[in-house]
Structure formats: structure tokens, C-alpha cells
Amino acid sequence: MEKHIQEVLKQIEIDHKIKILYACESGSRAWGFPSKDSDYDVRFIYIHQKNWYLSIDRGRDVIEIPKNDPISIPIDELLDVSGWELTKALRLFRKSNPPLLEWLHSNIDYYEAFSTKEKLKTLAEKVFSPASCTYHYLNMAKGNYREYLQGEHVKIKKYFYVLRPILAAKWIEKKNTLPPIEFQSLVEDLLPSGALRNEIDILLKRKMSGDELDLEPRIDLINLFLDKEINHLEDYARSLNVHITDPTQYLNEIFRETLEEVWG
Incomplete structure (x- = not known):
């Protein structure tokens, strides 16, 4: 299944003209209590090409692949795949979004490219609320x-x-x-x-x-x-009343560095 998941991710990159930065398992398989028929809950973070970020009409910042989607590679009935565009992910990261923090610490990685995931993991303790x-x-x-x-x-x-x-x-x-x-x-x-x-x-x-x-x-x-x-x-x-230092400056830097690292 892992090979099939990677094939699906590669096809998503081609179909949507994006680059996937990181993909992982986010459901019961990562939590350690899968059933024999548990879904593979694949979640990923991706980045568009530079021109997408220079448009006033950017479009959706989420990619969801239903099981009956006419993607070039058929989706397995146990495969649930969706991803967040990088700037969306960074805005949620700034708010200490627990699902995103869990993605970054998942014990089942399906794909990782470039340095973005590790930069966010390093910053995670500072944004944790x-x-x-x-x-x-x-x-x-x-x-x-x-x-x-x-x-x-x-x-x-x-x-x-x-x-x-x-x-x-x-x-x-x-x-x-x-x-x-x-x-x-x-x-x-x-x-x-x-x-x-x-x-x-x-x-x-x-x-x-x-x-x-x-x-x-x-x-x-x-x-x-x-x-x-x-x-x-x-x-x-x-x-609880804990003050978290605003990490926006660092997140802007991560976005710009990733844009350059991925697309040159």
C-alpha cells in the first residue's frame, strides 16, 4: 500500500501542478489502534508554483481526492487523501492547530522532500498553545x-x-x-x-x-x-492563560525559503 500511496501522491503533483513537501498517516494507523479494515488517512502539505502566489484569485487552498475521483491512478477504497497548501498550513500552524502538529509528528511518513517539515518541527515547541x-x-x-x-x-x-x-x-x-x-x-x-x-x-x-x-x-x-x-x-x-510569541516573521521566512528551494 505504501508504494501505491506514493504513486497517488506523484500523480496529484502532476495533475495539480504542485510539489508535495510532506505526506503522512494521520488516523488510527498512526494512533496505534487500526482495525483490519481501517482507512489509510493520508495527509499532505504542498506548494504551488510561484505565479499562483502572484494572483489576486488564488483558488482553493485544499486538495481532496475522493475515492471515486477520476485521477489517473485509481484510489483504493481504503485510501483517504487530502492536503493543505503551504500558506494555509502556516496560518494554522501559527494558531497551534493540533491536527497539523500531529501530522508533523506522525510516526508513519509516506513522503518528504525539501526542508520545510523539519523547520516546522523545530518551531513547533514555540507555537504550542x-x-x-x-x-x-x-x-x-x-x-x-x-x-x-x-x-x-x-x-x-x-x-x-x-x-x-x-x-x-x-x-x-x-x-x-x-x-x-x-x-x-x-x-x-x-x-x-x-x-x-x-x-x-x-x-x-x-x-x-x-x-x-x-x-x-x-x-x-x-x-x-x-x-x-x-x-x-x-x-x-x-x-489556562498562556502567552505565545507571534511566530509570523519566522513563518514568512519559511514560506519564502520553501518557495525558492522548490522552484528556484
């Missing part, structure tokens, strides 16, 4: 919790899509740094041995072994933990 990232993870957790885990019978695999953002927010509270991508790293650091940890470990083993994990009785022990942590993290998020 505990408040912005905590609210992102907390809102993700609350939305998934309300939608999937409230009935007597729930979509049991959705626990991971609430647990991971909750643990990511707890990591920020504990360490004041960007949380690791891998779910297991969060669990091992933040959850002590005991009944809750056992329930989560069993669920993780079942998911990764290929169990369907569809509708099953709610796991009250995990729900109680989630209720408690959501309330606690809401209080924590409201208490």
Missing part, C-alpha cells in the same frame, strides 16, 4: 462521547475516539507539551494499573485482533472515567 490544543481535544472528546457512547448499547470501538483526545488533554495538563501520537504511549504514562486500565487494554487487543466491536453493552467503568475527566478538563481549560 496548551489552551488551543486542550480545547481541541476536549471538544473532540465531548462530541464523540455525546454521539456514540450515551445509550445502553454503544458502538464500542468509538471508545478509542473519546479516550485518545481525553488522554491527550491530560498529557498537556501534566507535561505542558504536545502529546505523543500513539495511544499506547498515552495509556502507559497516564493510566495506572487497575480495573480501568484492564478494560481499556482488553478493548484495544480486541480491536487490533480484528473483532468487529459493533454495538455492545456500555462499559460503565470507562464512561464514569470519561464523565469525570471531561468535567475536570473543562475547568483546567478555562484556567
Whole structure:
């Protein structure tokens, strides 16, 4: 699949007349709890040719490739591909956008060219906003919790899509740094041995072994933990007031350097 992904990325460059700077996995495969039928969530950052940036009508700053898109290379049914144009990515980076920060720290890279990714990773600690990232993870957790885990019978695999953002927010509270991508790293650091940890470990083993994990009785022990942590993290998020130095000057330099590095 990795070779196919790289072929698709190369074709996107040709079809859209762009250069891809970096591409990675951003979904459950990077988080460490894929199912046998999990999508490959490929995300990338790209740059247009110089003249595109000299136009008053620049057009879209996102490329999305639906599975039925008539691209020259057919998209596999498990492949979900989309990318952000560099200046869009830099504006989001300035706001400490958690998905983008996760892309830069993904443990599954599909493609990297030029120096942009490493420059952004070096700057990531300076733009990291505990408040912005905590609210992102907390809102993700609350939305998934309300939608999937409230009935007597729930979509049991959705626990991971609430647990991971909750643990990511707890990591920020504990360490004041960007949380690791891998779910297991969060669990091992933040959850002590005991009944809750056992329930989560069993669920993780079942998911990764290929169990369907569809509708099953709610796991009250995990729900109680989630209720408690959501309330606690809401209080924590409201208490945050951290000043971040404006990185715009550095980001402008990265953009100009990348434009020159890629296109000459």
C-alpha cells in the first residue's frame, strides 16, 4: 500500500501542478489502534508554483481526492487523501492547530522532500498553545462521547475516539507539551494499573485482533472515567492563560525559503 500511496501522491503533483513537501498517516494507523479494515488517512502539505502566489484569485487552498475521483491512478477504497497548501498550513500552524502538529509528528511518513517539515518541527515547541490544543481535544472528546457512547448499547470501538483526545488533554495538563501520537504511549504514562486500565487494554487487543466491536453493552467503568475527566478538563481549560510569541516573521521566512528551494 505504501508504494501505491506514493504513486497517488506523484500523480496529484502532476495533475495539480504542485510539489508535495510532506505526506503522512494521520488516523488510527498512526494512533496505534487500526482495525483490519481501517482507512489509510493520508495527509499532505504542498506548494504551488510561484505565479499562483502572484494572483489576486488564488483558488482553493485544499486538495481532496475522493475515492471515486477520476485521477489517473485509481484510489483504493481504503485510501483517504487530502492536503493543505503551504500558506494555509502556516496560518494554522501559527494558531497551534493540533491536527497539523500531529501530522508533523506522525510516526508513519509516506513522503518528504525539501526542508520545510523539519523547520516546522523545530518551531513547533514555540507555537504550542496548551489552551488551543486542550480545547481541541476536549471538544473532540465531548462530541464523540455525546454521539456514540450515551445509550445502553454503544458502538464500542468509538471508545478509542473519546479516550485518545481525553488522554491527550491530560498529557498537556501534566507535561505542558504536545502529546505523543500513539495511544499506547498515552495509556502507559497516564493510566495506572487497575480495573480501568484492564478494560481499556482488553478493548484495544480486541480491536487490533480484528473483532468487529459493533454495538455492545456500555462499559460503565470507562464512561464514569470519561464523565469525570471531561468535567475536570473543562475547568483546567478555562484556567489556562498562556502567552505565545507571534511566530509570523519566522513563518514568512519559511514560506519564502520553501518557495525558492522548490522552484528556484
